[in-house]
Amino acid sequence: MKWYERITKIDRRIIYLLLTSLVILPFFVKVTIPQNIMPQTKRLFDFIESIPPNDKAVMISFDYTPQTQPECHPMAKALLRHCFSRGIPVIGLSYDPQAPGLALDAITSIAQEFDSLAAINDDSFDYGVDYVYLGWKSGRIAAQLDMGEEIVGVYPRDYFGNVIDSFPLMNKVRNYKNVAIVVIISSADYPLDWIRYPQTRYGVNVGAGLTAVMAPKYYPFLQTGQMSGMMSGMKGAAEYEKLVFDHGYARTLGTAETGMNSQSMIHILIMIFIILGNVGYFFSRRGKKGKTGDIRE
Amino acid sequence: MSSDPWIWIGAFLTLMIFSFLYKDNPFYKFGEHLFVGVANGYYIVFYWQNSLRPNLFEPLGAGEFIYVVPLLLGLMYFTRFIPKISWLVRIPIGFMIGWGAGLSIPAYFQAEVLRQLEGTVVAPTSFSNPTSGVWSLFILIGVICTLIYFFFSKEHKGVLGHTSRLGIIFIMIGFGASFGYTVMARVSLLIGRVQFLLGPWLGLID
Amino acid sequence: MKRKLPLAICFLMGIVMIVQFFIPHPVSLEFGSVIYRWVIVLTAFALVLAIGNLIRHHTYKISKRKEDWPYSIVTLAGMTGMAAIGLVWGVDPESLYQKIYLNVMAPLGATMFALLAYYMASAAYRAFRARSLEATLLLVSAFIVMIGFMPFGQYIHPRFPAFAEWVMQVPNMASQRGILLGVAFGSIATALKIILGIERSWLGGKE
Numbered sequence: 001m002k003w004y005e006r007i008t009k010i011d012r013r014i015i016y017l018l019l020t021s022l023v024i025l026p027f028f029v030k031v032t033i034p035q036n037i038m039p040q041t042k043r044l045f046d047f048i049e050s051i052p053p054n055d056k057a058v059m060i061s062f063d064y065t066p067q068t069q070p071e072c073h074p075m076a077k078a079l080l081r082h083c084f085s086r087g088i089p090v091i092g093l094s095y096d097p098q099a100p101g102l103a104l105d106a107i108t109s110i111a112q113e114f115d116s117l118a119a120i121n122d123d124s125f126d127y128g129v130d131y132v133y134l135g136w137k138s139g140r141i142a143a144q145l146d147m148g149e150e151i152v153g154v155y156p157r158d159y160f161g162n163v164i165d166s167f168p169l170m171n172k173v174r175n176y177k178n179v180a181i182v183v184i185i186s187s188a189d190y191p192l193d194w195i196r197y198p199q200t201r202y203g204v205n206v207g208a209g210l211t212a213v214m215a216p217k218y219y220p221f222l223q224t225g226q227m228s229g230m231m232s233g234m235k236g237a238a239e240y241e242k243l244v245f246d247h248g249y250a251r252t253l254g255t256a257e258t259g260m261n262s263q264s265m266i267h268i269l270i271m272i273f274i275i276l277g278n279v280g281y282f283f284s285r286r287g288k289k290g291k292t293g294d295i296r297e
Numbered sequence: 298m299s300s301d302p303w304i305w306i307g308a309f310l311t312l313m314i315f316s317f318l319y320k321d322n323p324f325y326k327f328g329e330h331l332f333v334g335v336a337n338g339y340y341i342v343f344y345w346q347n348s349l350r351p352n353l354f355e356p357l358g359a360g361e362f363i364y365v366v367p368l369l370l371g372l373m374y375f376t377r378f379i380p381k382i383s384w385l386v387r388i389p390i391g392f393m394i395g396w397g398a399g400l401s402i403p404a405y406f407q408a409e410v411l412r413q414l415e416g417t418v419v420a421p422t423s424f425s426n427p428t429s430g431v432w433s434l435f436i437l438i439g440v441i442c443t444l445i446y447f448f449f450s451k452e453h454k455g456v457l458g459h460t461s462r463l464g465i466i467f468i469m470i471g472f473g474a475s476f477g478y479t480v481m482a483r484v485s486l487l488i489g490r491v492q493f494l495l496g497p498w499l500g501l502i503d
Numbered sequence: 504m505k506r507k508l509p510l511a512i513c514f515l516m517g518i519v520m521i522v523q524f525f526i527p528h529p530v531s532l533e534f535g536s537v538i539y540r541w542v543i544v545l546t547a548f549a550l551v552l553a554i555g556n557l558i559r560h561h562t563y564k565i566s567k568r569k570e571d572w573p574y575s576i577v578t579l580a581g582m583t584g585m586a587a588i589g590l591v592w593g594v595d596p597e598s599l600y601q602k603i604y605l606n607v608m609a610p611l612g613a614t615m616f617a618l619l620a621y622y623m624a625s626a627a628y629r630a631f632r633a634r635s636l637e638a639t640l641l642l643v644s645a646f647i648v649m650i651g652f653m654p655f656g657q658y659i660h661p662r663f664p665a666f667a668e669w670v671m672q673v674p675n676m677a678s679q680r681g682i683l684l685g686v687a688f689g690s691i692a693t694a695l696k697i698i699l700g701i702e703r704s705w706l707g708g709k710e
Contacts, residue, residue: 217475224413270628329615468682477647
């Protein structure tokens with residue numbers, strides 16, 4: 001077998017082994033490469049930065065599944081840290097049936113962090129005052145539209161079964177007029193529904209944290225201003241973590257940042273494999289052309 | 298290493314699915330079928346707790362008899378199993394499809410047609426910054442050529458042929474960018490699993 | 504009657520929802536809310552139907568001893584067990600139901616998606632060939648994005664990340680918008696055809 005044929009026939013198990021090794025290696029050989037921040041991530045960050053504290057709330061729709069947790073969970077945590085650090089109240093909700101467990105994990109872990117910080121500062125950080133998790137609702141389009149009139153009509157009780165009228169936060173935030181932005185952290189096309197329905201009817205600002213697969217599709221909405229910013233994939237999560245860290249809202253970078261080194265290695269590996277495959281292909285074509293005087297595929 | 302049995306269960310199930318990379322085997326099949334079963338059980342409880350009980354049975358119990366209408370419509374779904382009256386299943390389907398179609402038309406127009414056309418149109422104000430004005434023109438040409446490529450009612454010859462060729466160039470650049478992002482997405486999922494195995498399970502990383 | 508009644512209901516619902524969108528009066532909004540709640544209930548009934556189909560499929564496989572029938576027992580046991588645990592012991596954050604969700608369902612689902620990384624790498628190596636101008640453009644664009652958005656991209660050239668961002672914001676955005684507009688026009692046309700009864704494939708059946 002000629003060398004150019006050999007390089008197109010590498011066994012798939014070798015590819016799998018190389019891939020696995022290069023994912024694992026950066027966890028033990030730590031190299032810090034500074035992130036460059038994409039404009040759409042900065043736009044979302046700046047929007048949240050511009051919201052005055054204790055004024056309007058940020059509504060976060062946690063709509064990702066365990067399958068996309070590595071990309072979306074760090075986004076959720078970084079965004080929560082940002083909002084809580086700035087004193088911006090957060091209303092959480094979900095429309096994906098698999099999301100509430102992950103939403104609760106993100107909210108409770110960050111809330112506990114701020115609760116312990118508040119205790120040190122002789123302050124308080126309370127459920128119902130600083131944040132509320134409304135839970136999951138089916139018929140999302142209906143719920144999204146109805147919240148434009150009154151949130152309590154859609155969610156009479158929160159995820160834990162408490163009457164939401166009893167919360168000071170929900171007495172302040174009655175509908176979208178009291179919501180600065182809705183950020184949808186999603187692994188499906190949930191942001192499109194927010195743009196099509198509540199934004200069209202009520203003019204609510206929309207931001208998103210999306211898996212990298214979906215991000216290219218949403219650039220037209222960024223350009224028209226229908227979206228006020230976007231985090232794209234694990235890179236977007238790492239960028240937001242960096243912005244939050246650089247502004248002093250977090251003491252450490254998160255899990256997305258540590259995953260970026262593995263990302264870089266795998267990207268290089270895949271590009272090398274594609275180049276190898278194409279080099280082998282072109283030399284095979286040339287070899288066949290030399291023999292027959294004609295190009296055959 | 299973790300001492301939490303739940304972490305060990307998660308780790309073993311992860312390795313069972315990864316075993317498919319070598320070849321299909323009983324461990325993978327077990328994990329796959331367990332996932333289907335547990336996921337369906339999850340949805341049953343979820344929809345009962347969050348959908349049927351609060352939106353149908355509780356209002357009916359409280360005397361709001363208007364909810365008999367959705368109850369009857371919902372029960373009509375099961376008529377598909379009774380051949381003599383199976384045509385009744387078309388009623389709830391017609392209700393849902395009509396509702397969805399009617400709701401979507403103005404929403405699609407506003408959000409995806411009018412606003413997107415607004416963003417594509419090049420006006421003199423676009424050239425307030427010359428560079429962004431040039432790119433706005435580029436985008437306009439790209440959008441028109443892409444739309445022309447997907448117009449199959451006329452043969453792609455002459456002017457139509459050239460513009461659709463330009464359209465395919467834009468589409469290929471767009472698909473290439475999407476592929477790049479897709480690589481990032483898929484690798485992220487693998488990194489997440491490896492982080493779980495190395496971290497919470499084996500305790501080798503923070 | 505068997506076709507006319509559903510078509511009439513579809514037409515009525517379609518027209519009502521279009522008109523309702525443009526009337527901001529409280530009565531119209533309340534009407535919309537009531538209809539929305541009915542849709543929630545109907546969605547849940549559709550799930551009941553789907554679960555019934557799954558049970559039917561797997562019990563048939565077991566009764567007829569079809570290939571891999573023991574795994575059907577795993578599926579049915581998993582479904583029954585999870586449903587029973589959730590319905591009997593509740594769904595609180597500390598419940599067994601949530602523990603099974605986080606430690607059984609989540610790892611299984613996440614790992615299935617993680618396998619895609621391997622398949623994608625193998626497929627890209629075997630099939631991604633620059634056979635034509637279009638394929639070459641796709642390849643080059645993919646490389647630009649893959650390099651530009653990684654931290655090391657800025658060390659190849661300081662403006663590489665900005666160039667990758669330009670590729671996303673200009674040519675990619677143009678093609679995505681063209682596709683978005685095409686899909687929107689198609690969806691609106693299909694929705695109109697359904698409401699007006701021109702598209703009747705959803706009726707199924709002969710009579």
